[in-house]
Amino acid sequence: MLTVHHLNNSRSQRIVWLCEELSIPYELVKHQRDAETLRAPDSLKHVHVLGKAPAIEHNGQVIIETDAIIEYICNTCAEGRLSRGVSAPDYGQYLQWLAYSEGTLFPGLGVDLIYAWTGGGNDVLMGFFEVEIVKNHQYVENTLQDRDYILASGFSAADINLGWTLEFSEARGRLKNLPALQAYLVRLRARPGYARAIERGGPQDLSVFSAGVT
Ligand SMILES: N[C@@H](CCC(=O)N[C@@H](CS)C(=O)NCC(=O)O)C(=O)O
Structure with missing residues (x-):
């Protein structure tokens, strides 16, 4: 199962959006920003040492960086849908x-x-x-x-x-x-x-x- 770590009001919204567009199953773990500093909570540091969102867990790996996560999900969980393969003209x-x-x-x-x-x-x-x-x-x-x-x-x-x-x-x-x-x-x-x-x-x-x- 794919696990998506999502921080409120953050770029990890993209990964939730991607999974919904692809209609793939995923577990969503929500993390809340500190209301005053807007920094991520320690719970994200327990996922990855940098404590950033988005992060995903899949097949025993933890992956960070939005661009990498997007390509990873499209190609390993959705047969390349919403990505463009190496043979696509664009x-x-x-x-x-x-x-x-x-x-x-x-x-x-x-x-x-x-x-x-x-x-x-x-x-x-x-x-x-x-x-x-x-x-x-x-x-x-x-x-x-x-x-x-x-x-x-x-x-x-x-x-x-x-x-x-x-x-x-x-x-x-x-x-x-x-x-x-x-x-x-x-x-x-x-x-x-x-x-x-x-x-x-x-x-x-x-x-x-x-x-x-x-
Ligand atoms: N280049 C990274 C940036 C990750 C990043 O800075 N995430 C922000 C969310 S918008 C974050 O976790 N901020 C909370 C913090 O730094 O405490 C990516 O694209 O995933």
């Missing part, structure tokens, strides 16, 4: 978009949040990331001009990864004046699998990450 594009959310889009947003939380102070540092945040959101906005999902071939696990990061962007006030990204989120949230994931994983309130947003 295999490379799939890998790019799967990695892009955590690898490129999120880091600037994370700095933006910590900057707001800590009261700022280093405008040179934030100026660097500000350019990256704007440029990258515009890149995704442009890509979505001619398609409903991030791959022209249709919905994939890369949308799940990207969708959650864009929900975080929304909480950080970064989707204003980006209509394709706003419409994309509406489309993703309308999916029955998304609704089932919220039902099973619990309500998601990313406004806890809206510090400094006006």
